[in-house]
Amino acid sequence: MDKLLRDKKAIFVFVAPAFLLFTFVLFIPICQSVYYSFCEYNALTKPKFIGFENYRQLFTIDRTMKIALKNSMFFLIFSVVTQLIAGLVLAALLTNIKKGRDFFKNVYYLPCVLSSAALGLLWMFVFTPKLGINQVLAQFGIKGPLWLMDTKGFIILPMWVIASVSLWQYVGQSMMLYMAQISGISNSLYEASYIDGCTKAQSFRYITLPLIRPMVATAMSLNAIGSLKFFDLIFNMTEGGPNHMTDVLATHLYQQGFKYFKYGYASAIGTILLVLCLIVTFIINKFVKVDNYEM
């Protein structure tokens, strides 16, 4: 058995196609982009090596970068925590009901299969004062806030709005991952626990949770990386405005790279994003992942 699993030729056959594709289409361009982050490069002229100048500018004089970092961190914490809780709760509730499980599951997953760009546009409509929610609130004599334009406070209202929309859109993803994992847990474990007098809540706590922990780590990492790279919804709801107050790293990168064509500078933001992602994934795996349980 062990010998079989150490078969080098088989490992090579299994890994090679993915490895080659990945290296040529993705990894080399990533390295190029890291190199560009040390260059002054606008895609139209040759890159010119300038050392750490881009990074120095990013951290010393770029005010948008500070806002973007703050917003990205907010987004990271918000989505990792809320997706974990909401995803687990939904998965637990749905695995415990019989009637309509598919219906609810399909409905909650639905926004995940739709384009964020289209949904961003839709939600922008909903939060536009002239068109959406505020008109409904006005029927009840309530003057709605400027959902996407308010700039007061440390974490401004538009960020909360966008974060909630993203929870709405993506919680189905976490839910599905947890449900798929829960379904892999053998029924006999639960039956045994009920015989021992466990309530459903207890069996969730002592059987489901520990057994899906690897998936929790996976889903959390996915959420964390996804939220750091988060782009579509913000871009379509506010484009980072007003005055860059809702910019996150990815929108800042896009503006610098594709609106103003400071491609080298944008690559520096991308590199920082990559490093942040690596750190966050490392932390999550360190603290959440445990050795596999035998199921």
Next chain:
Amino acid sequence: MSKSGKKKSKISTKVIYVFLSILAVVYLLPLLWVIYVSLKDDKTLFVSPWALPEHLMIENYSFAWTAGKLGVATLNSAIVCGVTLLLCLLVGSMAAFAIGRMRWKLSGAMMTYFLTGMMIPVHCILIPVFTRFSKMHLTNSLTGLILPYLTLSLPITIFIMTGFFQSLPNELFESACIDGCSIYRSFTHIALPLSRTGLFVTGLMTFVANWNELLLAMVFISDDNKKTLPVSLSKFVGPYNTNYSQMFAAIVIAIIPTIVVYCMFSNQIVDGLTAGAVKG
């Protein structure tokens, strides 16, 4: 269990259903609103966004279909996403199997290597990839789009599938080994079938991500007859103003195949769930 316990659980079931139903409304209402907007014209949309349309603008749909060339775009998207999906599941789960189940020193390093692909935004690598592909004469072709889509989908596929393969019980492989099963056979006949749920979930995720991808498709494809759906949807955004109602009509058209595919898949997932239960 006592009678009161049963009653209590009935009430809690009701509470659960009420909660789930309210949530379902929150999910469906905005989507229904899209359909609703797609049946208005731009003028009434801005005057009274919530009022019922005076007459249904079915012509929004026919205009969107013909002007946006949505038929050909849907076909292109289906080809690109379908091929990508199949290749990605095959190539990705092979690598995931080696990383998650087999024993070799560099498996952890390999995983980290693949993970970097998930962490960098596509904007960062757009120009290097485009330059490379253009030299290989791969731009402006569906193959040229399939390759980056496939590669970009690999990290997440490998990441999730590794988790699934790792959670498979060791005994299964041990007994297979005793029966003289080769490593390739244990991959195709044990690991893959048992991870069907995982395959469907990742398949769905990558399909959806590629189905909605705009930037790469926009930059890589110039030929009108090779454009994919998201690119065609963006045709309704003009330089100074946007045809909202027609664009929403196009969005509705674009959503329908996704929902059909999704429903097909979701039934498969239900099968997967049952298979998982039987297995135990």
Next chain:
Amino acid sequence: MKKKVLSVLLSTAMIASVLAGCGGGGTESAPAADGGSTESAPAADGGSTESAPAADGGSAEAEAPAADSAASGDVEEITWMFWDDLNATEDLISIGYKDTVERFNKDYEGKYHVNVVTTNLEEYYAKLNALVAAGETPDCFIVSPGPNLDVYVEPGVAADLTEYIKADGWIDTFNGGEGAFSQQTYDGKIYAVPLNIAAACVFYNTEMFEAAGITTMPTDWQGMLDACEKLQGAGYTPLTISAGTAWCLSMLAGYLCDSEGVDLAAIDSGSASWLDPKVVSATNKLVEISQYFQPTAAGDTNDVATANFYNEEAAMLIQGSWAIAQINGANPDFEGKCGVFAFPGTDGRVIAKSDSLAMSATTAHPDAVIAFMKYFTDDTAQKYTAEVGGKIPVTTVEYDATKAPAQLAYVMDVFGNAKSTFGFYNESMATTEAGAFFDDTMVSIYLGTPVEDGLASLEDFYKNNVWNK
């Protein structure tokens, strides 16, 4: 042994990719060493220099299609890149361009053929620059004058068109001759051809003005404020504007700055400051007039703000003349009620904007491109521009004013009476980023940032990004 192979594979790939990334000009063939037979493709062409994606890389590529076309019957194929889909668009100017393309392809059948590559405006420059980087610059592309054009002129991506424009009397068809090219001229050389002009004006609802008892149009700042006051007194929303789409608010700010005598060129060169009393006074005026905006101005997008006007929910709209088509298209009944006057207090200066065509410096078919460009400025196209598109023609073409939208005549009056024109503020600054920063600053001041703080941040931006270059 096999383990060794694997680790070699891993490490060579890593080294190779690092080389490819950092080496820039280094050979790209390294990956082939471990890639084996399956991936030999990148090695084949990898020998060429990776670091020269710009203009010079194009020449080699450009010859290939030329050879192709020679084989397929001498038809010279060119590409034109444009920022709106020609089939799905409702923009009347874009529809006019579609006709132009069809006319060209029909008239030159067998000789030239133009293929149109479209994206939407959002992704336009991303795609164009990727094509340039890959050495596949489209033969002809549309571009806005100002810093957007600068970036193609400076590295030599756009071709010098002077000799073509001055040949065969083409230049004489333009209104104002060489003066028509002022925004497209760099060091005496012309790099792009303007196709039409849009002017930013104040559109107003004649019925509301009448009801509010305003008989003469405001000609100075105080008159404008009085008119707003009267309209408000009569129960109307005086002004609809979009702060959600930053450039709309910034257009008003641009007019205010110019009428205060702010010298943008002096600011760009560093000899004047954003903290200048003239700028402060202009910004204070912006704050002053903002009390007459529609209550939802902060969140309204451009489309919503314009809809407020043609749906008769507000009396005035400050917009470019491209809005005419949108207004008349959405509410045809409104055409008769819509008046236009020049933004008051500017001493006869009007904001104007033009679409321009540039040619790739590496094109293999310059004659085909020039022939194509001429179709945009011929009488048929320019007549359409005025009569249907509602924009101001760039040539001296005679057009039927009765066919044109009613508003165009008013805009032409405004334009004709203008002593001089100036570009959109955000398109007249040192870089596109500086322009966007100006827009954003104006929005944040409107949303409540104190004028001094807002302008100080603009000053800071210029210190760090413009003046030190």
